[in-house]
Amino acid sequence: MSRLPVLETPRLLLRPFALSDARSVQALAGDAAIADTTLRIPHPYENGMAEEWIGTHERLFESGEQANFAITRKTNRELVGAIGLVIEGGADRAELGYWVGKPGWGQGYCSEAGRAVLAFGFGTLHLQKIHACFFPRNPASGRVLEKLGMIREGVLRRHVKKNGIYEDIVVCGILREEWFKEPGTTSRRGEADRKTPSTEPCDEGRVGNL
Template sequence: MKLMIYSKTEKTIVSDRLILRLFKESDAKNVSIMCNNYNIYKSTLSLPYPYSLECALSWIVNHEQNFALDRMYELAITDKNSGQLYGAIAISNHKQYKNGEIAYWIGEEYWGNGYGTEAAKAMIEFVFKEKNYHRVYARHFKSNPASGKIMKKCGMIYEGTLKDHIYKNDSFEDMVYYGIINPMKKV
């Protein structure tokens, strides 16, 4: 994989096959269709279900401001050539701690193509190089090991499991944590 290319003016991150870009209002319909999926809902912490067009629009409305204010970077995962929307990736910016939590979802019809891993690697490289993060961390439900595989492929290290940490869908879920320290930073 080539290194990611960040365009400050376009607010885009380009990798081998993908362009990570700000969501547009015109993406809302596709977002609502992809997220109105029980298989995505059950493996995410805070995604509502059912997921309406209004949910998508209210989610997208603050992305540009969050990016401009360095609060959070919430980007669409799209095909570099066709522009097809595959999913979303976001990372918080905890400036006082010099770290952030990365999260992502991929539309079910695009699972298994490596888009989540490629997007996550590009996003991690972006915050390490461009935003000077010291650390990135992520968490997933133990019942969703595919998300953990993405974390491992990005070089993240298993840090621990919080037993019965989340109550969702009438049962308790273990939460598994991973993290990575910026390899380019000197302590």
């Protein structure tokens, strides 16, 4: 694929970022609470950082390294957050990363977007495994991964340094066969698509991961 597709869920459109999103990215990701639960988002989020980040997306997707989606509401096309895959093509696996700005907290957007991205990763990119990490002090992110069907694989102790403090990270993952289940049965993707926002617990507070 040469261009990142647009993914659709019941309430959301996941689309490529545009430079016109930069101001919203800076406003949402620039919140200290977002930076606190992610490893790679800087704080303060200075002018020009969003443009620089968005400017890398097309090249990284074309080279098979990353797929970054803007999470937007269908109703008003408002930016909610970001979600994407860091792809390790040689191993047919990827790391799922995401953040949702404060106005979108508690509405289940991250797990809804996550299901679409997992379906894209396994169905379109033909990945064998997708994994993700979160800080133990951010259990809301762990609940997102659990709802996506990821299995907790372990804890890497004092594995990263955040604001001068060494922190543990929890590693979760899901395999291709776990997503699609056994041949001849309904795929997890199909089950997820039948879920409606009203039946999904909205317990995402400080969502974000590495």
